[in-house]
Amino acid sequence: MNKTTTLLFLFLFTFLTTSLSKDLCNKDDKNTLLKIKKSLNNPYHLASWDPQTDCCSWYCLECGDATVNHRVTSLTIFSGQISGQIPPEVGDLAYLQTLVFRKLTNLTGQIPSTITKLKYLRYLRLSWNNLTGPVPDFLSQLKNLEFLELSFNELSGSIPSSLSLLPKLGYIDVSRNKLTGPIPESFGSFKGQVSGLYLSHNQISGFVPKSLGNLDINRMDFSRNKLQGDASSLFGANKTTGYIDLSRNMLQFDISKVEIPNTLGTLDLSHNGITGNIPVQWTEAPLQFFNVSYNKLCGLIPNGGKLQTFDSYSYFHNKCLCGAPLDSCK
Numbered sequence: 071m072n073k074t075t076t077l078l079f080l081f082l083f084t085f086l087t088t089s090l091s092k093d094l095c096n097k098d099d100k101n102t103l104l105k106i107k108k109s110l111n112n113p114y115h116l117a118s119w120d121p122q123t124d125c126c127s128w129y130c131l132e133c134g135d136a137t138v139n140h141r142v143t144s145l146t147i148f149s150g151q152i153s154g155q156i157p158p159e160v161g162d163l164a165y166l167q168t169l170v171f172r173k174l175t176n177l178t179g180q181i182p183s184t185i186t187k188l189k190y191l192r193y194l195r196l197s198w199n200n201l202t203g204p205v206p207d208f209l210s211q212l213k214n215l216e217f218l219e220l221s222f223n224e225l226s227g228s229i230p231s232s233l234s235l236l237p238k239l240g241y242i243d244v245s246r247n248k249l250t251g252p253i254p255e256s257f258g259s260f261k262g263q264v265s266g267l268y269l270s271h272n273q274i275s276g277f278v279p280k281s282l283g284n285l286d287i288n289r290m291d292f293s294r295n296k297l298q299g300d301a302s303s304l305f306g307a308n309k310t311t312g313y314i315d316l317s318r319n320m321l322q323f324d325i326s327k328v329e330i331p332n333t334l335g336t337l338d339l340s341h342n343g344i345t346g347n348i349p350v351q352w353t354e355a356p357l358q359f360f361n362v363s364y365n366k367l368c369g370l371i372p373n374g375g376k377l378q379t380f381d382s383y384s385y386f387h388n389k390c391l392c393g394a395p396l397d398s399c400k
């Protein structure tokens with residue numbers, strides 16, 4: 071080997087060894103992650119979290135690129151044998167945009183207030199666990215939050231009205247908990263497009279706020295609660311809603327003049343106290359699922375559109391509905 075080749079090899083060797091041994095992982099993030107692992111009792115699920123290796127190579131997380139100095143931007147702990155509470159240290163992963171604890175039936179306790187330190191957080195999914203306590207008011211401090219999923223837990227108390235202060239929040243799923251109290255009046259003042267509002271299987275009571283009619287929500291499921299009164303503001307021919315499930319509440323209003331969006335694919339109003347006639351305008355919607363059974367409807371089922379593609383079980387148990395698919399009107 072001549073001198074130049076030797077130098078080149080030396081250079082390459084130095085370059086490779088330093089670049090391979092250099093952790094991308096931020097030291098603070100690594101320390102925090104190791105505390106999180108310890109606080110979850112060193113579960114097998116986090117076996118790849120070995121202090122000797124670069125934390126950006128560990129499972130269940132992602133580091134950002136050089137623009138954020140490879141800080142941890144995503145932590146997703148999903149479906150493992152994990153017992154304990156959400157470690158408060160997650161609040162120290164300062165660059166997190168995504169935080170997921172999902173399908174961990176032995177994950178108990180409350181949502182820790184330390185997550186308010188996560189000022190870049192966009193996606194928060196803490197669903198299918200056994201979390202207790204409230205849907206915390208402090209979530210309204212997460213100004214970048216776009217997506218909030220807390221479904222399938224044991225959360226109680228009422229829905230904090232302050233959530234509507236979040237300028238980017240467009241998806242809320244708090245279904246399948248033990249929530250009580252009303253739908254906050256403030257929910258009519260969400261700034262952005264609301265793609266989903268899922269409140270089903272709780273004990274939510276009171277009237278559906280009229281202000282919700284100001285929004286054009288893509289999908290809403292308020293089923294199996296204790297809502298009462300008039301929900302007609304949720305409808306409107308000019309909206310682009312695709313999915314409305316209000317079944318199994320105590321709603322009482324007249325649908326005779328209610329127009330539905332011509333984008334509506336699912337409408338479930340079953341098991342309420344809804345009165346009036348089904349409007350002819352409803353034949354214009356591309357309905358694929360339709361159920362108005364167990365109400366107090368009356369009169370002729372309009373003929374046309376999709377309305378006769380459903381069988382009598384979509385219409386039965388009403389006051390005096392008639393016409394196909396039910397018996398013809400007298």
Ligand SMILES: *[C@@H]1O[C@H](CO)[C@@H](O)[C@H](O)[C@H]1NC(C)=O
Nearest residue numbers: 149150151152153174175176
């Ligand atoms: C939950 O905890 C119980 C009791 O400690 C244990 O038997 C069970 O395997 C745990 N389940 C999961 C999914 O971790």
Ligand SMILES: *[C@@H]1O[C@H](CO)[C@@H](O)[C@H](O)[C@H]1NC(C)=O
Nearest residue numbers: 174175176177178199200222
């Ligand atoms: C968690 O929830 C499941 C299903 O809801 C339940 O069967 C289980 O007992 C709960 N576990 C704990 C530790 O609360």
Ligand SMILES: *[C@@H]1O[C@H](CO)[C@@H](O)[C@H](O)[C@H]1NC(C)=O
Nearest residue numbers: 305306307308309328329330
């Ligand atoms: C629907 O939109 C049309 C045209 O933009 C408008 O004339 C009409 O008043 C609107 N109807 C309702 C109920 O908002």
Ligand SMILES: *[C@@H]1O[C@H](CO)[C@@H](O)[C@H](O)[C@H]1NC(C)=O
Nearest residue numbers: 340360361362363364383384
């Ligand atoms: C409509 O709801 C009723 C009452 O819950 C139910 O018996 C029926 O099967 C439903 N129809 C469809 C198509 O799901």
